Amino acid sequence: MTMDGILFDVDDTLVDTKGAFARALEAVRAEHLPHVPAERDPEILSHWRTDPGGFYSRYTRGEMDHVTQRRHRAALLHETFGAAPVTETSFEAWDALFWGTFERSWTAHDDARAAIDAVLAAGLRVGVVTNAATELQERKLKAAGLGDLPVLVGVDTLGFGKPDPRVFLEGARKLGTEPSRTAYVGDEPTVDALAAHEAGLTGVWLDRAGHRRGPGYGGHARPVSGLSDAALSGALGSGAGQPGTGQPNAAQRAVLRGDPQNPEALRAAGVVVVETLAELPAALGYGTGPATSR
Numbered sequence: 495m496t497m498d499g500i501l502f503d504v505d506d507t508l509v510d511t512k513g514a515f516a517r518a519l520e521a522v523r524a525e526h527l528p529h530v531p532a533e534r535d536p537e538i539l540s541h542w543r544t545d546p547g548g549f550y551s552r553y554t555r556g557e558m559d560h561v562t563q564r565r566h567r568a569a570l571l572h573e574t575f576g577a578a579p580v581t582e583t584s585f586e587a588w589d590a591l592f593w594g595t596f597e598r599s600w601t602a603h604d605d606a607r608a609a610i611d612a613v614l615a616a617g618l619r620v621g622v623v624t625n626a627a628t629e630l631q632e633r634k635l636k637a638a639g640l641g642d643l644p645v646l647v648g649v650d651t652l653g654f655g656k657p658d659p660r661v662f663l664e665g666a667r668k669l670g671t672e673p674s675r676t677a678y679v680g681d682e683p684t685v686d687a688l689a690a691h692e693a694g695l696t697g698v699w700l701d702r703a704g705h706r707r708g709p710g711y712g713g714h715a716r717p718v719s720g721l722s723d724a725a726l727s728g729a730l731g732s733g734a735g736q737p738g739t740g741q742p743n744a745a746q747r748a749v750l751r752g753d754p755q756n757p758e759a760l761r762a763a764g765v766v767v768v769e770t771l772a773e774l775p776a777a778l779g780y781g782t783g784p785a786t787s788r
Contacts, residue, residue, distance in 0.1 A: 657689030
């Protein structure tokens with residue numbers, strides 16, 4: 495494959511957002527859920543990252559603002575773990591603790607800086623496409639030591655986010671590369687990698703050790719063999735799949751009806767799978783090694 499440019503996701507791709515969420519939620523649990531033992535911190539983190547209420551997805555579709563989706567997620571978290579209800583009044587203090595701790599915890603993954611430098615050294619263009627607001631991600635990248643990366647598309651650019659194919663195409667347009675000669679690297683297998691592939695880019699799933707979301711990720715607690723094509727399309731996101739139909743194609747159905755985090759199924763659907771950013775040059779063919787799809 496020939497690449498002219500690479501677009502990166504931010505959260506849990508370049509920046510260790512899982513780690514930042516973990517520290518923020520530990521602070522929340524100690525202050526607002528004191529009856530929950532610290533041993534359950536991984537459950538709390540998994541609940542937040544899987545977003546079982548689908549509120550972040552609603553935000554990326556332009557259906558609610560960022561603070562509102564966070565308040566709904568906080569309320570569901572308290573309900574799930576038997577804590578006092580989150581009200582509009584109590585949420586102010588809750589969010590000050592959560593968001594303040596979260597922001598102070600932003601750090602880059604160990605392989606992020608070297609990966610960006612390798613892309614630039616190869617003469618490729620590089621930029622960011624994200625499902626968060628542009629200004630927020632610019633601050634996050636700067637705090638993580640990656641402030642030289644341009645945020646080309648945020649959820650506020652078009653008014654909606656991934657997995658809509660227009661988001662990836664706008665990223666390639668702003669990068670100045672043809673979609674077919676552009677890769678998109680992200681930590682979410684369907685919303686990032688599979689959706690980018692269906693938009694005509696090379697979709698790359700970064701399957702970091704210990705960073706997969708838990709049961710319930712993407713709306714599936716288990717294989718979804720009984721879902722209709724319409725339901726599967728909703729699970730992946732509108733606009734992806736068979737051109738002109740909004741329905742998932744055969745490869746997408748195979749992924750979504752099985753395990754949406756199954757590397758072999760994703761490879762069969764046309765996605766490149768890597769476990770670290772250091773593998774990108776060989777996987778995409780812009781390093782000294784031969785191109786592979788692992």
